[in-house]
Amino acid sequence: MKHLINTKALTVVVLSALMLGVLFCYILLSYRGVELFKQNNINQQNGLAADDVIPVSHEFHLVAPDHLRYEQPSILRGRTDVVTVTPWLAPVVWEGTFNQVLLDSIYKPKNITVSATVFAVGKYIMFLKDFLETAEQHFFVGFKVHIYVFTDRPNEAPQVRMAAGRQLTVRSVPSSKRWQEISARRMELIQTLIEEQLPNRSDDYVFCLDVDSKFHGRWGAESLDGLVAVIHPGYYKDGRSRFPYERRPASRAYLAPGEGDFYYCGGAFGGLLQEVHHLAKTCRSNFEADAQEGIEAAWQEESHLNRYMWINKPTKVLSPEYLWQDFKPQNPEVHIIRFSGVVKNYAEIRPNARESAAD
Ligand SMILES: CC(=O)N[C@H]1[C@@H](OP(=O)(O)OP(=O)(O)OC[C@H]2O[C@@H](n3ccc(=O)[nH]c3=O)[C@H](O)[C@@H]2O)O[C@H](CO)[C@H](O)[C@@H]1O
Ligand SMILES: [Mn+2]
Known part of the structure; x- marks a missing residue:
């Protein structure tokens, strides 16, 4: 009898966990869908391909225009007479x-x-x-x-x-x-x-x-x-x-x-x-x-x-x-x-x- 209750309880727990999991995945997917939709709209306005930029734009997200030509950056050459970064890594x-x-x-x-x-x-x-x-x-x-x-x-x-x-x-x-x-x-x-x-x-x-x-x-x-x-x-x-x-x-x-x-x-x-x-x-x-x-x-x-x-x-x-x-x-x-x-x-x-x- 005791054994039976335990099996029953276990089934209920497993089933509930499964249902919760399905619900979670559903919510997550629909949220990502909305974000992706928003981003695609933004990218289309900026003339960028949908795959180029994924995250939603905010002040720290730096989007450069495609096809912009400028001098190649180097991590070997640059200012050496001054310090260009703080110990907490601020420029x-x-x-x-x-x-x-x-x-x-x-x-x-x-x-x-x-x-x-x-x-x-x-x-x-x-x-x-x-x-x-x-x-x-x-x-x-x-x-x-x-x-x-x-x-x-x-x-x-x-x-x-x-x-x-x-x-x-x-x-x-x-x-x-x-x-x-x-x-x-x-x-x-x-x-x-x-x-x-x-x-x-x-x-x-x-x-x-x-x-x-x-x-x-x-x-x-x-x-x-x-x-x-x-x-x-x-x-x-x-x-x-x-x-x-x-x-x-x-x-x-x-x-x-x-x-x-x-x-x-x-x-x-x-x-x-x-x-x-x-x-x-x-x-x-x-x-x-x-x-x-x-x-x-x-x-x-x-x-x-x-x-x-x-x-x-x-x-x-x-x-x-x-x-x-x-x-x-x-x-x-x-x-x-x-x-x-x-x-x-x-x-x-x-x-x-x-x-x-x-x-
Ligand atoms: C270059 C720099 O970092 N300057 C700072 C320095 O001295 P400063 O000698 O530059 O101070 P200051 O006489 O220019 O006064 C600061 C500012 O307060 C305003 N003001 C001041 C007096 C007045 O009668 N009317 C008026 O409008 C005005 O905008 C001026 O620029 O130390 C001050 C300490 O208090 C301030 O921190 C200043 O920002
Ligand atoms: Mn002043």
């Missing part, structure tokens, strides 16, 4: 490491919008014209670009002719008596800007840039990635003990001796909207929590950004070609200066330059 972008024709033909069909945020508060409005005019010549030419200017002097914003597909939005922000606050508040405004955009633009990109700078060379699709940081031009030859990280453990931007990969600049960073949102939100809340305790990091939001990038490794690192400083002579490893900070008289343009010099 470091230098001139000579990418093919711009290939990159443009991969990224243009994706129909992405690349935004840029730039702050021009108080006298910094004087830098805006050159920034915008040179962006027209070099920043994501041929892409949909949306530049957001934040200023307390919207009436003084220059009229700059933007090419088709490129737009400018000017937003009012309050002025401030402290440049440190203006610089640091950018994180809050970037966070809220992205919160407005994010729901329907999750595969778009944004770069957050200093206004006291000009473009001199191409800044394009080679810079696109999840989280993008730029190496500060002033410290890239130094050992990490010389980096001006925040060194007081009381601050949330603290980096201990022996920590930190590179010194990244606060004047340029970017990536996918959701990544930059997370960065801005984190840096803002850490900056504000520090302020509550009466502490301001050595280089304001730049210190918090460096702390953030230590934990959240950038997926792409841009070489100092992407933020040079006009007062520095061009170094031999820098084959092209793409974006560079202008020489400025701090005492003349910063609202509280005198007190901060005495800090």
Whole structure:
């Protein structure tokens, strides 16, 4: 009798397992059918054969047009004077490491919008014209670009002719008596800007840039990635003990001796909207929590950004070609200066330059 029950129970178990298996296969097959159908439609629109591309397209899937001719890539020849990959295998972008024709033909069909945020508060409005005019010549030419200017002097914003597909939005922000606050508040405004955009633009990109700078060379699709940081031009030859990280453990931007990969600049960073949102939100809340305790990091939001990038490794690192400083002579490893900070008289343009010099 006992034996009989066991056999019966076993049969029920085996049969149920079989039925579940059949059901699973059925669901899996019909799901794959739908995906394949969707992909075939996409491929037909792009003029690609159905077999060429299988996965559903998203921001990390790189589809090149068929029949594109370009110089054969080599894994033996290339830049040897600089390091082009980080220890966590993120590319470091230098001139000579990418093919711009290939990159443009991969990224243009994706129909992405690349935004840029730039702050021009108080006298910094004087830098805006050159920034915008040179962006027209070099920043994501041929892409949909949306530049957001934040200023307390919207009436003084220059009229700059933007090419088709490129737009400018000017937003009012309050002025401030402290440049440190203006610089640091950018994180809050970037966070809220992205919160407005994010729901329907999750595969778009944004770069957050200093206004006291000009473009001199191409800044394009080679810079696109999840989280993008730029190496500060002033410290890239130094050992990490010389980096001006925040060194007081009381601050949330603290980096201990022996920590930190590179010194990244606060004047340029970017990536996918959701990544930059997370960065801005984190840096803002850490900056504000520090302020509550009466502490301001050595280089304001730049210190918090460096702390953030230590934990959240950038997926792409841009070489100092992407933020040079006009007062520095061009170094031999820098084959092209793409974006560079202008020489400025701090005492003349910063609202509280005198007190901060005495800090
Ligand atoms: C090239 C670079 O990495 N620069 C960073 C560096 O100094 P910088 O000397 O480059 O800082 P900065 O005076 O250019 O200020 C940063 C930015 O804040 C805005 N601004 C500032 C003051 C003002 O009165 N009005 C105004 O609009 C403006 O967009 C400016 O470009 O350290 C700062 C620390 O706070 C920021 O991290 C900067 O991004
Ligand atoms: Mn600056």
